[in-house]
Amino acid sequence: MVIGIPKEIKNNESRVGMTPAGVLELVQKGHTVYVQTGAGLGSGFTDGDYKKVGAHILDTIGQVYAISEMIVKVKEPIAEEYGMVQKNQIVFTYFHFASSLQLTEAMMESKAICIAYETVEESDGSLPLLTPMSEVAGRMAIQQGAKYLEKPKKGRGVLLGGVPGVPPGRVLVLGAGVVGIQAAKMAAGLGAHVTILDINMKRLRYVNDVMPPHVVTEFSNEFNIRKHVATHDLIVGGVLVKGGRAPKLITRDMLKLMHPGAVIVDVAVDQGGCVETSHPTTHEDPVFIIDDVVHYCVANMPGAVPYTSTLALTNVTLPYVLELADKGWEAACADNPCLNKGLNIIRGEVVHDGIAEAFGFDEKWVV
Known part of the structure; x- marks a missing residue:
């Protein structure tokens, strides 16, 4: 199969769809790989690194799309790529289709086979291709939140770990999934007081077992969210609905309850956000302020640490890329139920119920 690795052109996205090590695996299996010049530079990989393992270098993104049977990338195509x-x-x-009708309609119109990393699902319900980026984003949420709590960044001026004689900052984590666990771990490591909310008691029991005593769990409902937003300095939104839009857990009126200079990091923003006042931002212009609350809503947070993120991503995507390349998408998805769940749009038809529900489409066909 002919595989193309284009350069990511989304704002400040420095990751690349595959490392040279991954390309080598494909080439050794007899596949042809085309990489756009400069695609790996943001992650620390030169054109020469790709050439050494057998990749062919092309000058433009259009050439990569034109020659390839399969495109492997990191983020969803943006408007310039639709055609x-x-x-x-x-x-x-x-893809995160449920957060963008424009993207969904463009990919339907393209008649391509759209397989989304974020909906590939193991039999136990885990999301193997989303997990490493969720781990990165969860950890980054505390890094960024701590920074934007600083007064020069318009934050409240709170040091999360506190100092002797001064209590630590308070962090509220919405969701005890991968993002939430990693955020809680990082915040706890800094010495912050952490409250983590979820509706899944099994997850809360797990958190209670593995986290230190200054991480406390509570069942998630509107009453408890309203109670905690009024007393916490940093709020991390880490909820996920597989393939669908995130629920709006923090409403506009709740901002009035919060401390001026409190910070919200909405990691769920690429799925529509779990905060009513969220909208996607970029690493170039990452924050905005509403009702004196700082909102950090970067939709590709792991793009800020591309070396780590690209390695972590290729580790998990490569086996599926090899399967698709070796067998073709139909046989690969028929043989692998996990990969089959990654099918979102097939030749213009929406085949994932999360997208269908988000936009009121009919789910017409699945493999």
Whole structure:
């Protein structure tokens, strides 16, 4: 199969769809790989690194799309790429369709085979291709939240770990999934007081077992959210509905309850956000302030640490890329139920119920 690795052109996205090590695996299996010049530079990989393992370098993103049977990338195609996606071309990437009708309609119109990293699902319900980026984003949420709590960044001026004689900052984590666990771990490591909310008691029991005593758990409902937003300095939104839009757990009126200069990091923003006042931002312009509350809503947080993120991503995507390349998408998805769940749009038809529900489409066909 001919596989293309284009350069990511989303704002400040420095990750790349595959490392040279991953390309080597594909080439050794007899596949042809085209990499756009400069695609790996943001992650620390030169064109020469890719050439050494057998990749062919192309000058433009249009050339990569035009020649490839399968496109492997990191983020969803943006408007400039819509017209480059071809009929029957496999596009394997993070799509998060439920947060963008424009993207969904564009990919339907392209008649491509859209397989989303974020909905590939193991039999135990885990999301193997989303997990490493959720781990990165969860840890980064505390890094960024701590920074934007500083007064020069318009924050409240709170040091999360406190100092002797001064209590630590308070962190509220919404969701005890991968993002939430990693955020709580980082915040606890800094010495902050952490409250983590979820509706899944099994997850809360797990958190209670593995976290130190200054991480406390509580069942998530509107009453408890309203209670805690009034007393916490940093709020991390880490909820996930597989393939669908995130629920709005923090409403506009709740901002009035919060301390001036409190910070919200909405990690769920790429799925529509779990805060009513959220909208996607970029690393170039990451925050905005509403009702004196700082909102950090970067939709591609792991893009800020591309070396770590690209290695972590290729570790988990490569086996699926190899399967798709070796067998073709139909046989690969038929043989692998986990990969089959990654199918989102097939030749213009929405085949994932999360997208269908988000936009009122009919789910017409699945493999």
